Amino acid sequence: MKKIIQERLLDIQKEKNIKILFSSESGSRGWGFPSPDSDYDVRFFYVRSKNEYLSINEGKDQYDFPINDLLDINGWDIRKALRLMMKSNASPLEWLQSPITYMEEPGIREEIFNLAKQYFIPRATAHHYLGISTNLLEKGIVGEEFKIKKYFYVLRSLLSAKWIIDKNEVAPMEFHILMEQIQERTELVEAINLLWEKKKIALEGALTSVQPIIHEFVKTEFARCDEAVKNIERRDNDKTELDIFFRKIIEQYG
Secondary structure (H helix, E strand, C coil), X not given: CHHHXXXXXXXXXXXXXXXXXXXXXXXXXXXXXXXXXXXXXXXXXXXXXXXXXXXXXXXXXEXXXXXXXXXXXXXXXXXXXXXXXXXXXXXXXXXXXXXXXXXXXXXXXXXXXXXXXXCCCHHHHHHHHHHHXXXXXXXXXXXXXXXXXXXHHHHHHHHHHHHHHHHCCCCCCCHXXXXXXXXXXXXXXXXXXXXXXXXXXXXXXXXXXXXXXXXXXXXXXXXXXXHHHHHCCCCCCCCHHHHHHHHHHHHHHC
């Protein structure tokens, strides 16, 4: 499948007259808990020609391609990516850590990720993950059951917020690393692992009974994090370093 994705990305590069700087897997495959029928969430950063950036028209800053049974492909112009990084948007932080890479200009991932960490705003990103967690918890319940997939989405978001709040650093993308934070909670970990065994063979919409121990953890940990995040300082970023990097990228690849 990786070869098919790489060939499609090369076609996109040619069709749109862009240069793909970096591409990786997002979503459940990147997080480490795909369902048997999960599609491939392919994400990439691209750069256009220098002349396009000098035009009075801003040009295309994002490409979304029709989703088929297997592929969901989405790309951001590097300027859009850098603008979002300045606000500590979680998506670039995750894509740049993905364990599954499809294309990369030499050294570009490390360079952009180091820049992203420099512009990381713990308060903003933790708030983002807490918002996802509480929203998904409400949407996951179907009657007296809960969507297995949603359980892991809720847990991943909450554990990401916990990581940021407790460690004051960018949260890792992969779920198994986030789980290291609660290894001493034996019963909770066992419940999550049992659910993970179900998820390995369950299709996307599969349901399970509500897991009281997981729900209680989510409720209490969310309350703790929601209070703790208020004590993290607010911060605004200066765009200088991003501008320097952007101009360098245009000179090199545009």
